[in-house]
Amino acid sequence: MSAALVYVGIAVVLAALFAYLAARQSRDSLAIDKARSLMDSLDIEAFRNLVDPEEEAFLRSSLPAAQFRTVKRERAWAALAYVRALSHVALQFSRFGHALRHSPDPRLAELGRQIASGAVHLRFVALEASGRLLMAAAFPDLPQRCPHSLFDQYTRSTGLLLRYGTLERARKQPS
Amino acid sequence: MMNWYKFLLFYLWIAPHLLLVVVALLLLKRRLYTNFPVFTLYAWYEIAEFVLLLTTALITGLNRAGLYGRVFVVTLAISTALRFGVLQEIFNNVFREHGQIDALARVVLRWTTGFLLAVAVLCAIFASGQTSDGLVAAVAWVGRGVAIIQCGLVLFLFLFSRLFGLSLQSYVFGIALGFGILSSVELANSAMHIGTLTESMTRALNLLPTGGYHVAVLLWLGYLVAPARQILRPSDVPVGDVNQWNRELERFLQ
Numbered sequence: 001m002s003a004a005l006v007y008v009g010i011a012v013v014l015a016a017l018f019a020y021l022a023a024r025q026s027r028d029s030l031a032i033d034k035a036r037s038l039m040d041s042l043d044i045e046a047f048r049n050l051v052d053p054e055e056e057a058f059l060r061s062s063l064p065a066a067q068f069r070t071v072k073r074e075r076a077w078a079a080l081a082y083v084r085a086l087s088h089v090a091l092q093f094s095r096f097g098h099a100l101r102h103s104p105d106p107r108l109a110e111l112g113r114q115i116a117s118g119a120v121h122l123r124f125v126a127l128e129a130s131g132r133l134l135m136a137a138a139f140p141d142l143p144q145r146c147p148h149s150l151f152d153q154y155t156r157s158t159g160l161l162l163r164y165g166t167l168e169r170a171r172k173q174p175s
Numbered sequence: 176m177m178n179w180y181k182f183l184l185f186y187l188w189i190a191p192h193l194l195l196v197v198v199a200l201l202l203l204k205r206r207l208y209t210n211f212p213v214f215t216l217y218a219w220y221e222i223a224e225f226v227l228l229l230t231t232a233l234i235t236g237l238n239r240a241g242l243y244g245r246v247f248v249v250t251l252a253i254s255t256a257l258r259f260g261v262l263q264e265i266f267n268n269v270f271r272e273h274g275q276i277d278a279l280a281r282v283v284l285r286w287t288t289g290f291l292l293a294v295a296v297l298c299a300i301f302a303s304g305q306t307s308d309g310l311v312a313a314v315a316w317v318g319r320g321v322a323i324i325q326c327g328l329v330l331f332l333f334l335f336s337r338l339f340g341l342s343l344q345s346y347v348f349g350i351a352l353g354f355g356i357l358s359s360v361e362l363a364n365s366a367m368h369i370g371t372l373t374e375s376m377t378r379a380l381n382l383l384p385t386g387g388y389h390v391a392v393l394l395w396l397g398y399l400v401a402p403a404r405q406i407l408r409p410s411d412v413p414v415g416d417v418n419q420w421n422r423e424l425e426r427f428l429q
Contacts (some may be wrong), residue, residue, distance in 0.1 A: 004366045004367050005393040006366075007362055007363060007365075007366030007367075008318065008363045008367065010362065010368055011322075011326075011360065011362040011363035011366070012359075012363070014326050014355070014358075014359040014362070015356055015359040015360065017330070018329070018330075018352055018355040018356055018359065019353075019356075021333050021337075022348070022352050025343070025348055028248065047287055077353075089338060091340040093340075094339075094340030094341065099348075101392050114274075117272060117273060119340060120273045120276055120340060120341060121273070121275060123274075123338075123339050123340050124275055124279075124339060127338075130357075131277070132302075136213065
């Protein structure tokens with residue numbers, strides 16, 4: 001009977017977890033302003049500098065090995081904070097894009113599909129970059145690759161969002 | 176007391192299937208069968224299964240060792256296979272638009288299914304108990320393994336889609352949630368059925384799967400009727416964290 005009780009316990013926990021996920025799904029806000037604020041706060045150039053292989057090569061050549069490792073670790077952690085923020089922005093983009101897909105305006109619905117798809121890809125490359133930065137923090141002597149795809153995808157996503165702004169303004173203007 | 180039990184037993188057996196007719200009709204009316212042909216088939220199959228079992232029960236009685244028991248096992252096997260089909264269909268619908276994620280999801284799903292299958296087999300080997308009723312115990316033994324796999328797959332779907340920020344459409348989420356609740360109730364039910372049971376416990380447990388099924392059908396219906404999320408509300412969210420990171424970074428770069 002004790003084994004049965006363990007299974008019942010697991011089943012109850014799972015049912016509660018499913019109910020919690022359902023409640024969270026209905027509470028998730030779709031705040032595009034939140035994504036925009038986060039975007040405005042991100043200094044992409046500073047982030048680009050942090051993961052620039054040329055910068056890294058310069059630091060490697062001009063600093064003693066021990067100091068270089070310390071600096072590389074700190075740079076990796078700082079870059080990781082940026083990637084986390086980007087990842088969060090991607091999540092907001094995705095929610096916004098998915099909601100926009102239900103728009104009665106076919107242009108907005110199509111744009112929503114593109115925003116959602118781009119955001120999911122941005123989240124994917126952000127998670128990939130997080131893994132690489134963690135590796136860089138753990139093993140600073142390994143050479144670092146610039147996450148080009150992350151920057152490219154971010155630029156594409158922000159471009160789509162700008163298009164949404166333009167479309168919305170055009171819709172609101174009296175004809 | 177006995178009358179109430181019988182009433183509840185029949186209510187929980189009949190009512191979900193009547194509601195399932197509404198679900199099946201909504202799937203047809205909204206043309207959702209084009210995206211979810213297996214779920215539509217599952218809904219109609221469950222209704223047909225119910226009619227067949229009810230007819231058999233009325234003619235031969237609820238004798239588990241007789242014709243009813245054999246029909247029950249065969250229809251349950253088909254229903255279980257269809258449920259796996261529905262879960263596969265949900266996965267396809269959720270991930271197919273996202274090429275890279277789709278490929279990753281397929282690989283991770285394969286490994287997750289393999290892992291869950293291994294867990295189910297190990298549970299079956301190490302936790303077999305005494306049996307009170309041969310057929311019921313055998314069904315429960317297989318049912319427990321199936322419930323473990325299905326629960327795990329639904330959990331994987333929810334967690335994986337959240338990780339990549341994939342918002343499940345209202346009814347897709349509802350279908351998956353219904354199967355999640357149904358599988359967890361069946362896990363508890365099948366685990367309790369393996370072992371010696373008193374008559375009162377057996378009677379109480381008879382209500383569990385149909386009760387869980389009732390909840391699942393209500394969820395499917397609710398999420399089908401509920402409108403899709405369209406809330407695009409602006410909000411003023413503090414961006415202190417990111418500003419702080421920027422400041423820290425500027426300090427570091429000086």
